[in-house]
Each structure stands twice: as structure tokens, then as C-alpha cells.
Amino acid sequence: MAITTQLLTFLGLIFISCFYAVMSCTCLPAHPQDHFCKSDFVIRAKVVPYYSKIGHSIFTKRHKNDVVLPTAPSSGSSNPNEPFKHWQIRIKKVYKGGEFIANGAETSIYTSIFDSLCGVATMQEGEQYLFMGMLQDGQLRFTTCNWHAKWDTITKKMRKGLRYQYTSNCNCQISTCGLFDKCDKRIHTKQADGACVWDAWDGGCESKFSTCIVHDDGRCAWHRSPELSRCRKTEITKS
Template identity: 80%
Template sequence: MAINVQLLLLLGLVFMSTFCIVKSCTCLPAHPQDHFCKSNFVIRARVVPKHSTKVGHSIFTKRHKNDVVLPTLSGLDKPCDEPFKHWKIRIKKVYKGEEFIATGAEVSIYTSIFDSLCGVTTLEEGEDYLFMGMLQEGQLRFTTCNWHAKWSTITKKMRKGLRYQYKSNCNCQISTCGLFDKCSKCLHTKKADGACVWDAWEGDCESKYSTCIIHDDGRCAWHRSPELSRCRKSIEKKAK
């Protein structure tokens, strides 16, 4: 009986130790504003070539280094002790997290080495990127589920959102449709609730050229820009 108990305990430990590896990566589509509001940090940074010998600095500003409280995870939500890979980056602009992240710092940004754990596979050295992610154990961490993209692909409207529109409208609800329910079904009810409806598969125009903002009546709606109208008309023409 004692042997059986020990065997069960051993199997349990093996199962727990391999649990992280067998998980698969699943990322649901989200509007850039949603990504921004749910991230701990949002930065523009350049990937530093590996041969660079510049000494990196702390990610924390001197003013807030002793005061910052980093987010912590517990229980089954706590990251597993899987190995990480990292890139050296030079932070050029902080859009979120500026109270503790220093502009100009040269630091590492971490991701899992496992594709199954949403590890980012490649970044190009010398390129500027937009990075969003979480602060964990004093490190900048991101996955394929966090929005990251070459800076050259970020539209002017997105950059305006990054500077102030996303942050000032984080109280707005963006309701994603097309994943589990049809957009035509929820469009009317969600709009009535004061939410912005975003199509997971056909919402590219809203992603690139609009922000869900609070209007004078207190309700949230997509900001109608000339770029948004042109994008929608272009898609309508292609659909005909």
C-alpha cells in the first residue's frame, strides 16, 4: 500500500512538472485599444544587435524605483518555470508604464522559448517595434498574444491612440463579435448598452483608423475619421 501511495505521489509530481509544456497557445483577436488598456507596459523600442557592448540600465526610473509595486500572479495563473529567451532593446518612448519605466534604458524583453506557450519566435535587429506586455518579477515579458509590431506598420491614427486616446478611453467597453456570436446579432444590443462593437474578422478598419471614445452623452462609440470612412468604402467596393 505504501508503495502505491508513493507511486501516485511520484506520478502527480511528474504531471505537475510537465503541465506547462503540454499547454497550447491560443490567442483571441482584440482591438489595439483593448491590448493597450490590458497591458502593464506599452513602449516603442529598438532591438539592439547582439554585438552591442553598451551596458544596460534598470528598467525603473530613479524617482519611482523604490515605490513601484509590480503585478504578481499566484496559484495556477503563476507563470511556470520554463526557460525564457530575450532580446536587448533600447526604449525610445514609453506610452504606458512611464511611472516606472525609463526612456532611454537598454534592457531585456523576455518571452518563452516554447511556441506552445506563446513564445515570440523572431525579432529583427536594428528595427523599431511597438511592444505591449506584462511586468513580472521585475522583467518586461510578452507573448504572441500581446500586441507587438514593427513601428513602420503602425498607422498615424494608431500612434495618436498610443499618445493619449487609448489611455483616456479605457473605461469604454469594446465588445468583440464574430468569435462566438454573429456580429449582426449583437450589433444593436451592444450599441444600446453604450459599447463599441468590433468584428474580430472584419474590423481591420476600426483597428487601424479608429478609437472607441466617450461622447458627450456619456456613451462610447467609434470615432469617425476620414481614414475610417475611406477604409470602409474600399472594403465595400471589393465586396461587390
């Protein structure tokens, strides 16, 4: 009887471990331009102390194309029974989503309370961040799969991309390789048929210092810059 109980306990622990493994959050790597183009909003914002007057929504009606408000309406704090946590932010710059977000607005940004649903663990009060995410139920929401980072880690080329290069080149396709096998860029470039090839595990230089842009011949290719060349040379030296 004792052996049976121990066996059942052991099998139960295996089941629970497998359950949490299945439920764990998995995010596939993506180039910053891809993150930008697939997001509903892209903002630079400062995490500020929370006050109970902050509201749920940042527009008058629960529709993304409605009137922009300079500040969030005072409709009370969020429902404690909702599976979300949130931080109060002051929006410094809107790069995407200007039709429903205003510079200088104060609102909340939400994430799941569950790690298994890709909830963001913590944000540092007083720091400025780059946030990307989706609009859902009148709320700005983001996960660990959405690009977010401290503003002082964003390179000058990334900031240029945020200002205009990313949005004007969203029609360009970035073909990701190396997710499940080794990336051979020469072969993958031929298969990609004009798309910019990005190595998921070795594409840091393109992420930090380049944008996939439309060239004069109508084809998309990585924008070459001195910073990109220097980064590539450094990577070659390291390897």
C-alpha cells in the same frame, strides 16, 4: 505481437499529437485599444545587439512603482536555465509605464522559449517595434498574444491613439463579436448597451483608423474619421 507493438505505437503517436494540440498557443483577437488598456507597459523600442552587461531589472527594487533608472543595472546575463529568451532593446518612447521605464533606457524584453506558451519566435535586429506586455519579476515580458508590430506598420491614427486617445478612453468597453458565430452588429450593438462593437474577423478598419471614445452624451462610440470612412467604403467595394 508485432501487430500489438504497431498498435501501441500508433496510439502513442495519436496521444502525442493530441497533447501538442491541447498545449498549443491560442490568442483571441482584440482591438489595439484593448491591448493598450490591459498592458502594463507600451513602448516603442529598437532591437539592438546584445551585450552581456544588460541586466534583469529596469528599476532599483523589484516593484513597479520604484525609482526610474535611465539605464538597466549591470547585473549579468539572464539565467540559461530559465525558460525565457530575450532581446536587448533601446527604448525610444514610453506610452504607458512611465513610472518604471525611462526613455533612452536599454534593457531586455523577455518571452517564453516555448511556442505552446505563446513565445515570440524572432525579432529583427536594428528594427523599431511597438511592444506591449506585462511586468513580471522585474522583467518586461510579452507573448504572441500581446500586440507587437514593426513601427512602420503602425498607422497615424494608431500613433495618435498611443499618444493620448487610448489611455484617456480606457473606461470605454469594446464588445467583441464574431469570435464563435457571425457578427450582426445591429443586434450586438443593442446587447452591448453603449459599448463599441468590434468584429473580431472584420474589424480591420476600426483597428487601424478609430478609437472607442467617450462622446458628449457620456456614451462610448467609435470616433469617426475620413480615414475610417474611406476604409469602410473600400471594404464594401471588395465584398
